[in-house]
Amino acid sequence: MTQTRTTRLERGRSALGPALELVHTGRAPTRAVLTAELGVTRATAGAVAAELEALGLITVDARPAAAAGSQGRPSHRLSVAPDGPVVLAAQIHADGFRAALVGLGGRMVATAPGCVTVPADPARIIGTVVEEGARLLRETDRRCLGAGLAVPSAVAEPDGTALNPLHLSWPAGAPVRALFTEALAAAGVPGPAGGPLAGVAGNDVNLAALAEHRHGAGRGARHLLCVATGHRGVGGALVLDGRLHSGSSGLAMEVGHLTVNPAGLPCHCGSRGCLDVEADPRAFLTAAGREPGPAGSLLHQATELIRTSYDTDPAVRAAVELLVDRLGLGLAGLVNILNPDRVVLGGLHRELLTADPGRLRAVVADRSLWGRSGSVPILPGTLDHGSLIGAAEAAWQPVLDDPLAVLG
Template sequence: MNGNGAPPRMGDATTPSVSSTGTRTKLERGRGALGPALELVHTGRAPTRAVLTAELGVTRATAGAVAAELEALGLIRVDSRPGASGGTAGTGGAQGRPSHRLSVAEDGPVALAAQVHSDGFRAALVGLGGRIVATAPGKVTVSADPAQVLGAVVRAGAELLAESGRRCVGAGLAVPSAVAEPDGTALNPLHLAWPAGSPVRDIFAQCVKAAGIDGPALTGNDVNLAALAEHRHGAGRSAQHLLCVATGHRGVGGALVLDGRLHSGSSGLALEVGHLTVNPEGRACHCGGRGCLDVEADPLAFLTAAGRSPGPEVSLLQQARDLLREEPEEPAVRAATEELIDRLGLGLAGLVNILNPDRIILGGLHRELLHADPERLRAVVADRSLWGRSGGVPILPCTLDHNSLVGAAELAWQPVLDDPLGALA
């Protein structure tokens, strides 16, 4: 412990005397590995100190110092007793040698995550590892005034923080709209009835500051953030070129993660896949086109194709899911399922031809359609895509609950992952 009762830190002037300059040099050199090490534990890729040593390419001593520093910061836990099989051949650990297990700190800091969609909004606290620590009850009324909605969701998050007593590293917001960079404006929040170009990042930041919440306040598109969360913690792990396509409560979105980073284009507007034409004679789209994926393969399109009138009692997504799960063999429902699978497959095939991903993950209603008839969907994609015919692209369901919320938290966690000491000083 140092003089104020805190554990010794790398390079801290109060660190107990070091017996050699070489040892201190190792500690200082290890500071540059803190961020990469934290990301490895955060994403589950370094379950033991032996694996951490191999992944970082450092000595066991340096890896031990790095792990100890992250533990002193309250971010990870190092099991005090080594367990069996700490490393394997090819990962840098001695075969069968016991190694200390590493895990994220269950009582550590959290990020405030917020999500707004056409049928409601929700706040949550999310720890390292993508763990949702607490959620506020979802609200089902979304005002046409973004400041009113964002103020309400931040207040709900502030209440969660007060109840938890946790330190907050920052806040992230997921919205169903393309978010232009660098201004953070929502260009097309059509399903929210918000004005085009609403300065959602500035409004969110003001609400966060007014609530007395520390850390940065960041904003992103909901499907982009879902893809980021799935890549780090869910069905997209280990993919190098990950394509995510999802329909939430209204509309269709897409995202691409390349080598662990979101591909957002020159101004944050890449992968607006909802406006691919999949039915030239189809429904009129909000963009001015006709037959776009956005209006041909979302929950409203499914309910309409099945001859059902949407009700006000629950969200459109929930109504579509319930119908698909409870009456899958009813003729109209089956016909609607096949129609939407074919439309979705056409869109995916075009994206495969352009992007050549090594994995596709589907969320929202699209995940349910995949479960309903996986062979039909995969056959459409393979038949209509050049690369699909050469072996096919794995098409998998998203696996995380509330993945857009988890992704919103990833925005707030990123500065900590980049520089743990600097972000938490």
């Protein structure tokens, strides 16, 4: 084999991961776009696309067609393989769990929710959600290439331990990644080569931000700030140049413990008036004069109350305004420090923005150094299960980095 031929093959292999990520995120819908994005020849792009198709990851349209009104040579369309492999995604939250199978492109193939009282032993609930995921794999007969878990806690690296599961009764420092990997083995979920499957675990809002950046309202942002409240508490995340910023040991962006009401409620962290207790579903329901719970999801209860009563109930409108002001105060501080080019809100915060977008943007602009001169776009998240999709993104990452190393 000539040196030129060897170099071409090496260049093609090095382009497999970037090419797959371009198709995965919808940024390369055709082979012509793929060629331009990769900066390679048409022949190399064609070979790369063919290799990814042979691996069962994408499909290449055999009969290229030009778009209406376009000129020039038509290009083959590229898309993720509809019946291709999946990853197992799992999420644990204060009101239960959800398991899902997620394909490339962030496509939810199957899902199984469960509302339970989360036990103090994390191994039990992790085992339950993995068993549900294994059941989905058996029913769909899909090949599994990875597994990811989202938890409502900062996850320290490199050990994969949940340091502050404040809204669960777990002990601090629970080894969630190790427990997840053990549960996958116990449930008989095989890895790509038939051996044991190593799970990955991360904070739920971090993973939701990654999902929004790749498949949702954050797509195309260079510096994306995501703030969200799920079933309990408030979290934040930052994506810089396409990569999640997790700090030196995975503990960055604990924005829930910004003080927005110094005379407010005591927080689990030991302070008072943090976003975590002043701008989450429980805080909203209390402000609206509703009794939180006791059964079901607080997030669902709060979301439905805004959707059904904001226009008709003065107490609900006042509660929205109160939480918008608290959230806006926290966002303004974050914008001043981080200077993102986009802010995406998830969970209950998405509903607050939708209910009164002008008020929230005005609060942030009034308190932001740059708010009046160059307003940062504040957008609602577009993914209903962002943390699950994000857990899948973490599981897909080794494949996106080097498809042949995983599937070869």
